Amino acid sequence: MARDADSPFSSYRRDLMKAVGTGAVLTTLGGSALAQADDEATEADDGMADDEPDGETGTTTAYQVEMRISGPPTNPERPADFFYQPTGLHLQPGDVVKFVATTPDHNVVSYHPSFGMGRRIPTGVPAFSSPVLGWRQASIGADQMDPPAEMGGGAGPGDGQGTGTGDESASAPEPQTWLYAFEVPGVYDLLCSPHEAFGMAMRVVVGDDPEVPFETEDPEALPEPRVGPAELARETLTDPALQPSAIVEAGTVAWEELEANQVSPATETPTETAADES
Ligand SMILES: [Cu+2]
Numbered sequence: 001m002a003r004d005a006d007s008p009f010s011s012y013r014r015d016l017m018k019a020v021g022t023g024a025v026l027t028t029l030g031g032s033a034l035a036q037a038d039d040e041a042t043e044a045d046d047g048m049a050d051d052e053p054d055g056e057t058g059t060t061t062a063y064q065v066e067m068r069i070s071g072p073p074t075n076p077e078r079p080a081d082f083f084y085q086p087t088g089l090h091l092q093p094g095d096v097v098k099f100v101a102t103t104p105d106h107n108v109v110s111y112h113p114s115f116g117m118g119r120r121i122p123t124g125v126p127a128f129s130s131p132v133l134g135w136r137q138a139s140i141g142a143d144q145m146d147p148p149a150e151m152g153g154g155a156g157p158g159d160g161q162g163t164g165t166g167d168e169s170a171s172a173p174e175p176q177t178w179l180y181a182f183e184v185p186g187v188y189d190l191l192c193s194p195h196e197a198f199g200m201a202m203r204v205v206v207g208d209d210p211e212v213p214f215e216t217e218d219p220e221a222l223p224e225p226r227v228g229p230a231e232l233a234r235e236t237l238t239d240p241a242l243q244p245s246a247i248v249e250a251g252t253v254a255w256e257e258l259e260a261n262q263v264s265p266a267t268e269t270p271t272e273t274a275a276d277e278s
Helices: 008-021 039-044 193-198 230-239 244-250
Strands: 025-029 033-035 062-070 081-085 088-091 095-101 177-182 186-191 203-208
Touching: 062 088, 062 193, 081 203, 088 095, 088 244, 203 230, 203 244
Parallel strands: 062 095, 088 203
Antiparallel strands: 025 033, 033 177, 062 081, 095 177, 186 203
16 A cells, blocks of 8 residues: 655645544545545544544635435435435546545445446546445444434534534434545546435536536436446436536536426426425
8 A cells, every 4th residue: 555655745635634634544546545534544543533524624625525315305206315415516636525424325436347337437537436434433332233313413414523522422423434536637427336226426527628428418328227327327417407517617516406306397297286395
């Protein structure tokens, strides 16, 4: 495993550590900076434990993407919402994204031939994948049998960890996180292995003028699964709101902004009085 102690990357590493907080451990793999905050590493690196894991420490290089399941579904045709939040993200080369498992059992996987899928990340970028992320082991009992209650700390998404000193959230499970630096310009389509079929996929656009030879708005034009996106991920990645140009223009595209999540009367259900929210 390569060490970066004496490389010019080390100063960047320090900034990154400050930006993402919470004892993240960095390694360099190929051209991309990968970091992973797993339990053992965090315990061994407790110098930075839970001090200021907030993203507001004056850097613009760290972005946060939540990975989550919520219900009832925005689109009634789906069992629940399985999504990355935001679902579309525009970055500049070198920007770092911190993926946070707000609910457990998610991962971040690139569409890549190494994984048996058509490449939907820039050429030259190696395949990458996070582990399946859940609660941090240290935040639940070592001999715990049942899953803990989900975080009910009252803080909204985005600042759930940043306010308290840790005492009040001692019993709340903490999400695992995973970092990835997007260094090569282009379009990156990413999926969650457990939930791709439920539509859990996202798109990152790096740079302002990406070339997207594979991109399409037409689900029928995509390669068939498993070469192309599977099931509802096809809809997610062909959503008009996730067109690369739309992502570049918007900066971030929230899950709720996808056209597939707009309750449209154009579908076959002529429910004029929607039982749920309208
Ligand atoms: Cu998932």
